[in-house]
Amino acid sequence: MMSKTAAGTLERCRGLIDRGILDEKKVKKAVTAATARGVDVEHVLIKDYRVSKKDILLSLGECYGLPWADYDERLPVPPAIIEGLDPFELSFWSWFPLAKDGNTVTIAANNPDDPALSGQFKKYYPGMAVKIVVALREDILWYINEYLHDVPGKLIGTERTGLAYWRNTMAHWRTKLARYRTDMAKARTDLAALRGGLGLVAISDAMIRSGKFKNVMGLYALLFVGLSIAAYGLAKYLRLRHKGIRPPGHQTIVEVTSATIQFLENYHYIPEGGLGAGQTKRTMLARLGDLLYDYSTILYPSPASRERTHLARERNVLAAQRTVAAAYRTIYARARTGLAFIRTGVSFMSIGLGLMGYFGLGPMTVVDGVLITLGILMAADGALWYLPVRKEQAEPPRCLPD
Secondary structure (H helix, E strand, O other): OOOHHHHHHHHHOHHHHHOOOOOHHHHHHHHHHHHHHOOOHHHHHHHHOOOOHHHHHHHHHHHHOOOEOOOOOOOOOOHHHOOOOOHHHHHHHOEEEEEEEOOEEEEEEOOOOOOHHHHHHHHHOOOOEEEEEEOOHHHHHHHHHHHOOOOOOOOOHHHHHHHHHHHHHHHHHHHHHHHHHHHHHHHHHHHHHHHHHHHHHHHHHHHHHHOOOOOHHHHHHHHHHHHHHHHHHHHHHHHHHHOOOOOOOHHHHHHHHHHHOOOHHHHOOOOOOOOOOOOOOOOHHHHHHHHOOOOOOOOOOOOHHHHHHHHHHHHHHHHHHHHHHHHHHHHHHHHHHHHHHHHHHHHHHHHHHHHHHHHOOOOOHHHHHHHHHHHHHHHHHHHHHHHHHHHOOOOOOOOOOO
16 A cells, blocks of 8 residues: 555656556655665656656656756856845745746745645745746756855856756857868869869870870770779769768858857957957958957966866867867868869860861861860869958967067
């Protein structure tokens, strides 16, 4: 015969049974084990039965007919709603305020049906409306530890988490930029193969059309090898250009780079232009570089534990500088790839014009015309890759002035 408390706990887990995650026998065993060990049944379900937090929260939400909230240490809890709270009372009654919208406070509670909660809410938020969401007791304790271990305004643990989040965001973007640069390096390598094959084609074509060599079959074999190499390089080029792995354009790179360093608005105050940095070209990416020009911190905080936060802030600014520099490298890689396109296109045009001018019109003039046309198109395409970079500044942002 289960006690009233155990029966209530079993009802909170009814959603797990209804969705077939655990059968009722296992849930009863988890409730018995939790009672014997003096811990929450959610702890037993997560640790011993490998039930996900999301499934438990869904079950609690279904039980109480309320939305649920998972723990997020990056949550910007307003200081106004946590001032004066008693962490011992919050731990005992298992609730914590999460947000404030006008005159409504959103509160996470582990047992929303507890009649004592209404008195708690009236005590701390008189005259305000309350919106309740369900949360695990363990998550509520984490909120209390994170947000009430110091007075509002001096909390640093959650800020370091936010800074770490932004460092990861910037690292993801730099990794993508590195992948784009790798793709463009592959394209330049393939263009080099294309130019090599084109050279073999030009040599064999000129030798065949001169009529001075007896081993014509060998020359045709050389022509075939050159065409094969050129076709391979051309196929790789067309794949980069048209088949979905084309790297983002100049403006896209700049806009995404700007978005990845938005953390500066929340965690830093750096005057525009850095600390005495000189003006550079007034492009968007240049302004971002100027903002981070020579930022550095030399601090001796008290207590010393806060130094980790100051160092985390500086690491983020340095990571932002690396992100801007990575954007520059990617843009310049696009320019190098565009120049490779132009070089290859000029090679096509030069060889086609040279062969046409030297040997005159004939059956092979069609090949010469194709070479010239492809060369013009490739050179024009390369110019579209290269020209936007001309407006960017020549120097990347520096950490400290010379």
